[in-house]
Amino acid sequence: MATTNDLLGLGMGLEGMSRRREFRELLAKEMRERRLGTLVNCELGRNEDGVFWLLTINHPTLGAHPVVVRLGHLDPYSQDALQFVLDRVTRWVFQTP
């Protein structure tokens, strides 16, 4: 039988998946509109310095690259994080030779 903790964990897991999917869709849409390439996937990582998004981007001229965007202590799914990631990706696109 599932315990309350199991159900809570499941709920939090589903919420996390849903937020990730929503974030990913928004990011992909913004990247498309700004011509920053195709977002192949994004995955959230965490280390001692905080959280980061690991993106794989397929850019029409730069090719396919993994890009790590460190967020520090930003909520990874927030609007601020989305804007931060877009800024970093924009910088990456324009700085990559």
Add this chain to the structure above:
Amino acid sequence: MNTREAIDKNIDDLRTLIEQAVRDEQLRHWLTGLPNASALQEHIQRAIRDDEPFWLAFIEIDKFKSINDQFGHERANVLLLEVAQSLEQTAPRFFANQAIAFHAHGDEFYVLGRTHPTKFARDEIAQKLDTMRDWLAARSGLTRAIAISSAHVGILGLSCSTRSPPTRTASR
């Protein structure tokens, strides 16, 4: 084939060998000799082009900058070499030759695998990467000496289809 043609052919063969050697060199990290960021880019590009699903794990050494600052570049480079060597040996072993280790920049390493990232595979990959990371940390004497032992592993499950597989991220 006359002598002149034979010489021309030898020169062509030699040129091909040199070009191949230069290209191999360009695709390797200058310090560790692992395939570098350009090689990783080629592998990802090929997988996308061929519509072959793959997964990507990102590995970095926690607090690497402080290791550099405290112990100097030479010691830090030794650590990078140890991690690279361990990754090169363990990635194919843990993933049945379906995974390749890359050294992109600084302390950033990647492992690229060709297993289909279904939920089961993702969980299995996460577990194996956890074990591999612990093994890497335990194996590196230098890491223990500096008392910085944890690398971070994030898993990017990647499918070229429009379906998004469930997320799983392993971290320490």
